[in-house]
Amino acid sequence: MRAVLTGLVAWASLVAGSCGATAWAGPDAGSGAPDALSLGAPAAVAPGVGYRECSLKGGHGPAHGHLLTVDLREKRVSVDLLYPGVVGARESVSRLADRRGAVGGVNGDFFNIAEEQHPGVEATGAPVGPAVAGGRALKSAVPDGQRFGPAMPRGVTTEDVLAVGTDRVARLDRLRFEGVVRSGDDELELSGFNQYALPVGGVGAYTPDWGTASRLRATCGTDTDRGAPCSRTTLEVTVRDGRVAAVSRRPGKGAIPRGSVVLLGRDGGARDLSRLEVGDRVEVSKRLRSREGAVSFALGGFPILRDGRALGGLDAATAAVRTAAGVADHGRRLYLLALDGRAEYRAGLTLAELAAAMRKLGAVDAFNLDGGGSSTLVTRGSGGRAAVRNHPSGGAERAVPNGIGVFVK
Known part of the structure; x- marks a missing residue:
């Protein structure tokens, strides 16, 4: 029986075991996968929640990602919707996270912009x-x-939708x-x-x-x-x-x-x-x-990876800054990824490359969320407030209707 992993050490070893190699190899090669993937050192955000950066080389140039890993087997950890309190309104991810006391989060669904x-x-x-x-x-x-x-x-x-059931299993x-x-x-x-x-x-x-x-x-x-x-x-x-x-x-x-x-x-x-x-x-x-x-919990977007396979018809030509969520370990683990919008990384990834990247990170299923100027990943800062980890491509956070919030009791 697989042991339950908790804490930073267990989280770091799991991620390193799934994607420690810097070169892309195996069945994804030549099928829309980035040419290379390398991961930075892990850092603990809270029990069961970790953060690290990653670098990818897509077909349109280098991309830089920011990754939250969420262990839903840790009973103190939960995931819920971040939103401004009503459906027809928008606010930045950092403000949404601060208001709810989330330890981390990313932007969510596409919207009537x-x-x-x-x-x-x-x-x-x-x-x-x-x-x-x-x-x-x-x-x-x-x-x-x-x-x-x-x-x-x-x-x-x-x-x-990307959802978490009342059984605490993501799907x-x-x-x-x-x-x-x-x-x-x-x-x-x-x-x-x-x-x-x-x-x-x-x-x-x-x-x-x-x-x-x-x-x-x-x-x-x-x-x-x-x-x-x-x-x-x-x-x-x-x-x-x-x-x-x-x-x-x-x-x-x-x-x-x-x-x-x-x-x-x-x-x-x-x-x-x-x-x-x-x-x-x-x-x-x-x-x-x-x-x-x-x-x-549930929010919209669209799936790009299901049961370890990229969905048919994914765009393999248009690259962009993107946000995605991945599901692993039979729904007990979430990967939340937001790409960086700095000028040198703004080309981003195609949807086909994003699906392959999520698979390489360890996801079995993956879900594409809003991207471009909306792509934002935050963690709780040392002053008790949410800090934006990536660089939104518009130069500042965009107000969005919802996001995925990570909470620790």
């Missing part, structure tokens, strides 16, 4: 994929055609939204939950977890074209304490009071909602269904 194709429509800052914090579902995934970020590999959807998973609105004998299926884009003809539910961002963006674009015009036919119904309290023809903004749910429909969904009138009794039910079991 800009709206150049929809003049007058505000970007929400909300992430693309599902999100779960502390076992509580915060949002579901936007349609695949409405996402931001690089092209996904074959067979992947915006519902794919790749998929979270599908299920929701229903009932009023008397009438029943209407929901197609979205706290997301910046709704399917055409759909109805979405928005709760206080959404925040104050305008809900107008949710009615823009189509399931296959993010830049398509906004819907002309919309309807918003506010349900308060189980009854319809207000009806509006336009999507609103501002905080949603506790005890309230806003139902927003576009096109056919708006016509379906028009059956509701002020005073009607309404019941709204919603949940995220996991393929693998109960989830305590």
Whole structure:
């Protein structure tokens, strides 16, 4: 039986055993793998959590990485979502980590960063994929055609997540939204939950977890074209304490009071909602269904490595600064990697090279997160505050909607 490894010495020996060689060799050679990988000396961040730097040589030039290793077999260690308290808001990773007292963290999902194709429509800052914090579902995934970020590999959807179960085991998973609105004998299926884009003809539910961002963006674009015009036919119904309290023809903004749910429909969904009138009794039910079991933490992105094999269709031509998470030791170990954005390393890695790098670091499964100016890795500094370990490519931290936080009791 494999012994449980705790502390810096055990962590250092495990990583050295999995990737101590500086030259890349074996089955990855010639298949999109960086030409070389070397690791710096390990440093302890906290019991069960270690940090080190690594250097890689990709096809577009040298890259430099910053790596957190998280041992989930250490009972004092946990992983949870870092976010600003609501879905439609952004903050830097270091501030998010400081607020929650995390000992380390990286940035998370891709997000609704800009709206150049929809003049007058505000970007929400909300992430693309599902999100779960502390076992509580915060949002579901936007349609695949409405996402931001690089092209996904074959067979992947915006519902794919990196998750940690209530059993403390990390895994790749998929979270599908299920929701229903009932009023008397009438029943209407929901197609979205706290997301910046709704399917055409759909109805979405928005709760206080959404925040104050305008809900107008949710009615823009189509399931296959993010830049398509906004819907002309919309309807918003506010349900308060189980009854319809207000009806509006336009999507609103501002905080949603506790005890309230806003139902927003576009096109056919708006016509379906028009059956509701002020005073009607309404019941709204919603949940995220996991393929693998109960989830305590989850966030979106997309898988690039599964069961030790790179997914088909990964981009092997476009290099960029990137962030990724890897799963090893049957879900008991996480690798969190953020590349450096300094000028000499800004070429970064292709997605194919990133998948190969995560495999060489010891990951069996790996998940790509937002990159470029968002790529950030922090650890708790000596003054009790989070210190940014990499150099964000924009010259300073970018505000992001969420991230992965590492906590030690």
